Amino acid sequence: MSQVIHFSQAGFEKALETHSLVLVDFWATWCGPCRMIAPAVEKLAAEFDGKVLVGKVDVDQEEELAVQFGVMSIPCVVLLKDGREIGRLVGAQPYSAYENLLRQAMQ
Numbered sequence: 001m002s003q004v005i006h007f008s009q010a011g012f013e014k015a016l017e018t019h020s021l022v023l024v025d026f027w028a029t030w031c032g033p034c035r036m037i038a039p040a041v042e043k044l045a046a047e048f049d050g051k052v053l054v055g056k057v058d059v060d061q062e063e064e065l066a067v068q069f070g071v072m073s074i075p076c077v078v079l080l081k082d083g084r085e086i087g088r089l090v091g092a093q094p095y096s097a098y099e100n101l102l103r104q105a106m107q
Helices: 009-018 032-047 063-068 095-106
Strands: 021-027 053-058 076-081 084-090
Touching: 009 021, 009 053, 009 063, 021 032, 021 095, 032 053, 032 095, 076 095, 084 095
Parallel strands: 021 053
Antiparallel strands: 021 076, 076 084
């Protein structure tokens, strides 16, 4: 079962080099909706283990990454394919929304 990775700037760049599909949850410890979707993010990491790298970026700790991706509201889940953004969901969404985003990217 795959774990969700907590990205630093350097770790994030390395992940993009080594994984085709990367799902990133931009969040903060003080954000209630972010905590609400955390179990869904964990479940995605397990369900798509080996197919999608799932990680989190704490916007308070990694402000540069949040700015780089134009994150204005959290939670903000961004899907990258070969380093390019191909999908984004802002605000707490049901698990099925994240799952559908990944399934579409894998087709």
